[in-house]
Amino acid sequence: MQTLISFLRxxxxxxxxxWFNAHKAEYQAVHDMFLRFTDELICEISRFDPxxxxxxxxxxxxxxxxxxxxxxxxxxxxxxxxAFICPEGKKSPYSGYYFHVSTGGDGYPGxxxxxxxxxxxxxxxxxxxxxxxxxxxxxxxxxxQQAAPVFxxxxxxxxxxxxxxxxxxxxxxxxxxxxxxxxxxxxxxxxICAPNLAKRVADLFKSTxxxxxxxxxxxxxxxxxxx
Numbered sequence: 342m343q344t345l346i347s348f349l350r351x352x353x354x355x356x357x358x359x360w361f362n363a364h365k366a367e368y369q370a371v372h373d374m375f376l377r378f379t380d381e382l383i384c385e386i387s388r389f390d391p392x393x394x395x396x397x398x399x400x401x402x403x404x405x406x407x408x409x410x411x412x413x414x415x416x417x418x419x420x421x422x423x424a425f426i427c428p429e430g431k432k433s434p435y436s437g438y439y440f441h442v443s444t445g446g447d448g449y450p451g452x453x454x455x456x457x458x459x460x461x462x463x464x465x466x467x468x469x470x471x472x473x474x475x476x477x478x479x480x481x482x483x484x485x486q487q488a489a490p491v492f493x494x495x496x497x498x499x500x501x502x503x504x505x506x507x508x509x510x511x512x513x514x515x516x517x518x519x520x521x522x523x524x525x526x527x528x529x530x531x532x533i534c535a536p537n538l539a540k541r542v543a544d545l546f547k548s549t550x551x552x553x554x555x556x557x558x559x560x561x562x563x564x565x566x567x568x
Contacts, residue, residue, distance in 0.1 A: 342374075342378075342533045342534050344370075345371045345442055346442060346444065348364075348371045349422070349444050351364075352364075352368075353420040353444050356417065357417065371422075375398075375424075376399070379398035379401055379402055379426075380398045382426065382440065382539045382542060383397070383398070383401065383426055385539050385540050385542075386426055386438060386543050386546055386547075388543070389543075390553075393426050393427065393438075396426065398424065400430035401424045401425055401426045402423070402424045403419075405418050405422070407419055420443060421442060423440065423441030423442075425438070425439045426438045428557070434560060435557050435560055435561075436459040436522070436556045436560060437457075438455075438456075438546045439456040439457070441454050442533060445530050445533075452528075453530070453533050454525065454528075455491075455492075455527075455528065455546065456495075456523050456524065457492070457524045457546060457549035458521070458524055459521065459522070459556075461521070462521060462522065463560075465566070466563040467504075467520075469559040469560075469562055469563050469566075470555075470559040471504065471517040474513050474517055475511050475512055475517060479513075481513065481555060482513070484551040484554075485552065487549075487551050488524055489526075489548040489549070491528070491545065492525065492549060493524065493525055493526070494523075495521060495524070497521075498520045498521070500518040500519075501518070502518070504517060504518070
């Protein structure tokens with residue numbers, strides 16, 4: 342993975358088409374490397390989560406080209422390579438396991454990242470998740486406690502008050518104010534470059550499966566409820 346990190350750092354410093362085209366063969370080599378890794382990671386995750394069995398890297402990975410149409414940032418290329426491994430693949434409505442290798446910087450997307458959950462939930466799914474939390478007598482909190490200590494609940498953009506339909510004194514208000522349900526972790530270069538990366542990442546993800554099952558149960562109900 343050190344070769345991939347090195348390429349992404351140089352791309353970050355030379356994020357323009359002429360440089361990328363001159364290094365296209367190098368990009369293709371590290372891209373193929375990441376696809377092979379993703380296939381291995383899918384295999385490892387499927388050992389404890391059969392819902393992702395049968396997926397391939399192409400079902401879960403993304404193009405390196407950025408969509409700059411509505412962005413002030415016109416750099417043409419992403420400086421990370423990521424995979425979103427979830428039931429039915431990256432375009433499905435379900436939450437899943439996300440992993441990306443980047444430049445090793447700070448914050449998103451510079452840091453190497455693991456995440457379980459998703460950043461975009463439908464209003465119907467959000468409502469059901471929140472209702473489950475309020476009525477679950479602490480079962481949501483139990484899923485958080487089972488996750489490896491490296492993971493933290495993403496609280497970015499959390500509401501300052503309880504959402505509409507939930508009283509001010511609703512139990513577990515700190516959780517129902519969240520706008521997305523995702524556990525996030527960052528790791529360093531040493532973690533990324535050590536042997537058996539796919540298994541080590543999968544072992545961390547395994548600790549978040551109860552959380553993911555909780556979220557996907559609500560999503561599944563929202564899909565069937567509206568069908």
